[in-house]
């Protein structure tokens with residue numbers, strides 16, 4: 371069998387009554403995976419299977435709506451909050467259209483929230499489809515995954531030899547949470563959409579991505595110079611390190627390129643990533659003992675030297691966002 375990212379049982383990190391030895395053992399497994407693959411599956415995550423099942427059902431119900439119905443909540447209506455639906459071919463990763471459709475969601479912030487009032491990107495209310503129970507279930511899921519994200523960050527801290535609460539005190543106390551529903555159609559792209567991938571090669575921007583995927587498969591992960599499948603494993607999430615955790619650890623934890631193949635399975639593929647990212651105003655700084663970090667521009671998809679980045683998470687993500695959605699860029703406040 372070809373290699374694939376390792377499976378880590380994180381139950382000791384999730385369970386507040388687990389002993390220190392068990393927590394340290396789980397943290398060690400995560401640490402090894404984060405250094406070598408930058409990707410791992412998590413089991414023992416404590417997220418209620420019924421809640422996950424409900425979210426899957428609602429996501430499928432949404433994508434099954436007519437295109438016109440889905441387009442009642444287009445991303446253009448979400449503005450700088452970056453919420454709403456985009457049709458297949460509407461998102462560009464690595465400069466080419468992806469053959470997927472998506473619904474962008476996130477923490478629900480009211481219009482009077484100071485950051486929403488100030489038009490800070492990625493902050494705002496969601497655009498909800500008219501499907502009964504959708505809002506309550508999605509918000510409950512975001513809460514559950516936030517709790518898991520905090521548990522995994524405690525594991526990262528332990529694995530790095532830091533106090534368990536390190537990240538809570540350095541950027542994740544009030545994390546930026548974005549949730550996406552993706553549907554990778556099995557119908558081929560029309561000739562005028564030059565899609566080569568479900569999602570083109572990229573890395574994720576933030577700290578951790580916690581991905582639920584159905585049983586179709588198609589996610590691929592780069593390790594060294596090779597590509598490996600990250601096939602579905604029922605009852606698990608796929609977790610990967612984002613650019614900010616790579617930067618904060620001086621490259622010890624790897625934000626590795628990944629992509630999704632065009633879906634030719636005969637069934638649509640559903641995936642649901644939750645991005646657990648630092649608070650917007652967090653100045654991204656190396657953790658104690660991280661060392662300077664090596665220039666990594668040669669191995670990165672975007673040719674950038676991540677280890678040279680100085681600024682807040684907001685600075686980082688603002689520069690990235692406009693590249694993926696050219697339309698949104700026009701509505702972005704000018705950076706810098």
Ligand SMILES: O=C(O)CCC(=O)C(=O)O
Pocket residue numbers: 550552569574581583589628629630641642643
């Ligand atoms: O759909 C997937 O399996 C991966 C999606 C992904 O990489 C992303 O949204 O950043």
Ligand SMILES: [Fe+2]
Pocket residue numbers: 572573574579628
């Ligand atoms: Fe990704």
